[in-house]
Amino acid sequence: MTSYVLTVDAGLKDLREADHLLQALTAELALSDGTFGCTHLVRDERPRVALSFAVESEAALLSARRRLTAQGHEVTDGAPDEVGRAVLYPGAAGLTGTVTVAELLSRSAIARVTVLGTTEPPAADTAVVTRDHVRPQWQDGELVLAVQPAAGGTLTPFEVPDPTPCCADH
Structure with a gap:
């Protein structure tokens, strides 16, 4: 295209x-x-x-x-x-709730998922708790989603939907 x-x-x-x-x-x-x-x-x-x-x-x-x-x-x-x-991006609206890595890749324009701190890609059946906020980045011409380990062997996108501003309690 x-x-x-x-x-x-x-x-x-x-x-x-x-x-x-x-x-x-x-x-x-x-x-x-x-x-x-x-x-x-x-x-x-x-x-x-x-x-x-x-x-x-x-x-x-x-x-x-x-x-x-x-x-x-x-x-x-x-x-x-x-x-x-x-x-x-194509498929972004459908990445809500919990999806597997395989579903995330097949339903959207995201080409690859990487887990912070590891060199191996996650297993296709690993659950990703999207928090309805999936923001991949372009890397070498493809969309790549960085995820991090979460409770119960699941993954979550590295970027959180509502980050706490620096010095919020001051």
């Missing part, structure tokens, strides 16, 4: 806010289920989180660019980097 990619820089500072904007824009633009929506940490003189959308047609790209620009968003062609964190 040839994809057409654009980046939206809304000057966002945190991932949760970026996730929400990415999902809202995807719904507003009525982008197809084949769309990939990613967040990217931009580390320059103005650190921020940018969004990228990879759509399946030039027509979808042109329409999205026109509508986003009309809303006042800074839009550029291409992705900011090759290691985006995928929020929206």
